[in-house]
Amino acid sequence: MPKQVWLLIIGMLVNVTGNSFLWPLTTIYMHDHLGKSLSLAGLVLMANAGAAVIGNLLGGMLFDRIGGYKSIMGGIIVTIFALTGLTVWHDFVPFVAFYTIIGFSGGIVFPSMYAMVGTVWPEGGRKAFNAIYLAQNVGVAVGPAMAGVLAALSFDYIFMANLGMYIVFFFIALFGFKSMSISAASHTSVFNEGKRIRNRAPFYALLIVSAGYLLCWVGYVQWQSTISAYTQEIGITLPQYSFLWTLNGALIVLGQPLIRPIIKRIEDNIKQQLLIGIVIMMVSYLVVAFAEEFSMFVIAMAILTIGEMFVWPAVPALANQLAPKGREGFYQGIVNSVATGGRMIGPLMGGVMVDLYGMSALFILVTILLVAAIGTSLVYDLPLKKKQTAMEQEKAIV
Numbered sequence: 442m443p444k445q446v447w448l449l450i451i452g453m454l455v456n457v458t459g460n461s462f463l464w465p466l467t468t469i470y471m472h473d474h475l476g477k478s479l480s481l482a483g484l485v486l487m488a489n490a491g492a493a494v495i496g497n498l499l500g501g502m503l504f505d506r507i508g509g510y511k512s513i514m515g516g517i518i519v520t521i522f523a524l525t526g527l528t529v530w531h532d533f534v535p536f537v538a539f540y541t542i543i544g545f546s547g548g549i550v551f552p553s554m555y556a557m558v559g560t561v562w563p564e565g566g567r568k569a570f571n572a573i574y575l576a577q578n579v580g581v582a583v584g585p586a587m588a589g590v591l592a593a594l595s596f597d598y599i600f601m602a603n604l605g606m607y608i609v610f611f612f613i614a615l616f617g618f619k620s621m622s623i624s625a626a627s628h629t630s631v632f633n634e635g636k637r638i639r640n641r642a643p644f645y646a647l648l649i650v651s652a653g654y655l656l657c658w659v660g661y662v663q664w665q666s667t668i669s670a671y672t673q674e675i676g677i678t679l680p681q682y683s684f685l686w687t688l689n690g691a692l693i694v695l696g697q698p699l700i701r702p703i704i705k706r707i708e709d710n711i712k713q714q715l716l717i718g719i720v721i722m723m724v725s726y727l728v729v730a731f732a733e734e735f736s737m738f739v740i741a742m743a744i745l746t747i748g749e750m751f752v753w754p755a756v757p758a759l760a761n762q763l764a765p766k767g768r769e770g771f772y773q774g775i776v777n778s779v780a781t782g783g784r785m786i787g788p789l790m791g792g793v794m795v796d797l798y799g800m801s802a803l804f805i806l807v808t809i810l811l812v813a814a815i816g817t818s819l820v821y822d823l824p825l826k827k828k829q830t831a832m833e834q835e836k837a838i839v
Contacts, residue, residue, distance in 0.1 A: 442562070442565070442568075442572065443561065443562050445561045445562070445620070445621055446558055446561060446562050446565070446569060446572060448613070448617040448618065449554060449557060449558050449561070449573065449618075450572050450573065450575075450576045451576075451613060451617075452554070452610060452613045452614055452617065452618065453554055453573050453576040453577060453580070454576040454577075454579055454580050455580075455606055455609050455610045455613060456547075456550060456554075456580070456606075456607075456610050457576065457577045457579075457580025457581060457584065458579075458580040458583050458584040458587075458606055459580075459584070459602075459603050459605075459606030459607050459610065460547060460580070460584065460603075461580055461581050461583070461584020461585050461588065462584050462585075462587065462588040462591070462599050462602050462603040462606070463543075463588070463599060463600075463603050466585075466588055466592055466596075466599060467482070467485070467486065467489075467540070470596055470599075471485060471533070471536070474596060475531075475532075475533050475536065477533060483788070483789075485536075485537050485540060485541075486788075487785055487789070488537065488540075488541045488544070489540050489541055489543065489544035490544060490781055490782075490784055490785035491544070491785060492541045492542070492544035492545035492548065493544040493545065493547060493548035493778075493781045494548065494778045494781045494782050494785065495545060495548065495778075496516070496544065496545040496546060496547065496548020496549045497548040497549075497551060497552050497774050497775075497777040497778035497781055498774045498775070498778050499548075499549055499774070500512055500516060500548060500549035500550060500551065500552045500553050500770070500774055500777075501552040501553070501556065501770040501771045501772065501773050501774020501775065501777070502770065502771055502774060503515070503549065503553070503770070504552065504553045504556045504557070504769070504770025504771075504773070504774075505767055505768055505769070505770040505771050509553045509554075509556060509557035509560070509618065509621060509770070510614070510618045510619055510621060512549060512550075512553045512770075513549075513550050513553045513554065513557075513614050513618060514611075514614055514615065514618075515546075515549065516546045516547065516548075516549035516550040516553070517546075517550065517607060517610055517611050517614055518611070519542065519545075519546035519549075520542075520543055520546040520547055520550075520607055521604065521607050521608065521611060522542075523539040523540075523542040523543045523546065524539070524543065524600065524603055524604040524607055525604060526538075526539040527539045527540070527543075527600045527603075527604075528597075528600040528601055528604050531597075548777070548778075548781065551777045552770060552773035552774040552776070552777045552778075553770060553773075554573060555570065555573060555757050555761075555773040555776075555777070556761075556769040556770040556772075556773040557618070557621060558570065558572070558573050559757075559758075559761035559769055559773075560621075560769060561621055566708065566709075566758060567704070567708055567711070567714075567754055567755065567758040569758075570754045570757045570758045570761070571697075571754040571758075573757075574693075574753055574754040575693065575694060575697070578689075578690050578693040578694065579690065579694060581686075581690055582686075582687065582690030582691065582694075585686075586687075587602070588602070640765070640828060641824075642824040642825050642827065642828035643763035643764070643765065643824075643825065644763075645824040646763055646821050646822055646823075646824050646825050647759075647760055647763050647764075647772055647775060647776075647821075648775075649817050649820060649821040649823075649824070650715070650756065650759060650817060650818065650821040651756075651775060651776060651779045652817050653715070653719075653813070653814035653815075653816070653817030653818050653821070654752075654756050654776065654779050654780065654783075654814075655779045655780075655782060655783045656783075656810040656811065656813055656814040656817075657719060657722065657752060657783070657810075657811065657814050658779070658780050658782075658783025658784060658787060659783045659786065659787040659790060659791075659807075659810055660722070660726065660787070660807040660810050660811055661722070661745075661749065661783070661787070662783060662784050662787035662788060662791075663787060663788075663791045663803065663807060664685075664742075664745070665788070666787065666788035666791055666792065667788070667791040667792060667794075667795050667800070667803060668729065669682055670795075671795075671800055672738065675733060677735055677738065681735050681738075684739075685738060685739065685742045688739065688742055688743065688746070689742055689745075689746050692743060692746040692747070692750075693746060693749075693750060696746070696747065696750065697750075699747075700747065700750055700751070703717075704751075711755050711758060711759045711762070712818060712819070712821075712822065714751050714752070714755040715751070715752055715755055715756075715759075715818040716815060716818050716819070717751050718748045718749065718750070718751025718752035718755065719748065719752060719811055719814050719815050719818060720748075720815070721744060721745075721747050721748035721751065722744075722745055722748030722749065722752070722811060723748075723808060723811045723812075724744050724748075725741045725742070725744035725745035725748060726741075726745075726804055726807050726808060726811070727804075727808070728740055728741040728744060729741035729804070730800075730801070730804040756776055757773060757776050757777075760772040760773055760775070760776045761773070791803055794806055
């Protein structure tokens, strides 16, 4: 693995660890320390996610126009500004404003990181994006664990630690990512020349697979919202529920050798990776639908994790394959915004379904969504095949 990829991995680890200090405890902070309702806290989380969607799209376009180094540094600087504000001002209105800004600026960083790893290591294929995916999950595992210790002392330490991690990320990007701007400069030349891309088939293929990706995320985020509340209702303790996410992070890292033989066989067939992963995820929801004991939830989470290990790295890898020269960042921006959009609308959709019809109806809905995602995975390449057939016919006529 190239040195530049290792720098991106370290940068993503620090970035996500810093983010993970704050997001697991945001609702608790607003409810217990600021005295706000859970509904209002949910709206603030939605504002953060909505801003992140905009940031994802902008970050992808900035990568294509000015390169990954400048776009990442811009996102980091804005985030440091917002985190400084959170560290100083703790009232509700400043919190909402700065937390929304963090969603936006953090959203700028992620697609640029994914696009940059695909640019500096194009021959890495899925391996490059899987490495970034692993770094994210290590950060998600480490951040909340450290945040829980700090929050027990004072919530002020959460904001300070988050700010400190971003300052570290700033220096990693400043000295480590600058050398990658050379390749990014040549990468963006096509976009800056303003040449019109005539072949839109890859873009249509991306939209189709992104629709399925959105449906997968709507289902996945139920584990963080409706299913988490459901576990409390049936007597699963909060430490036990927290252990499920510890298991998720540990399996993603430690389970790589288990799925590597399968991935190696289908490494060049992303459609198969998507289909296998979505089917496995579907099985996890069938298990949790009948779960009444903690052990069944452990099994369901383990199955879900194996499924996401196939799907989550495959989609950005596919986006990188589909992207025309000079549009890698834009395509990664779409993928990241779709994932964020799923995290934004999933809890609301799931909550409404449970309130009106109960948990059984939710599991049926999620199963239907995943079946639809299988459908998009099966047909996403139809525009590519249609374009290829048209080109072959044109050559035959000539």
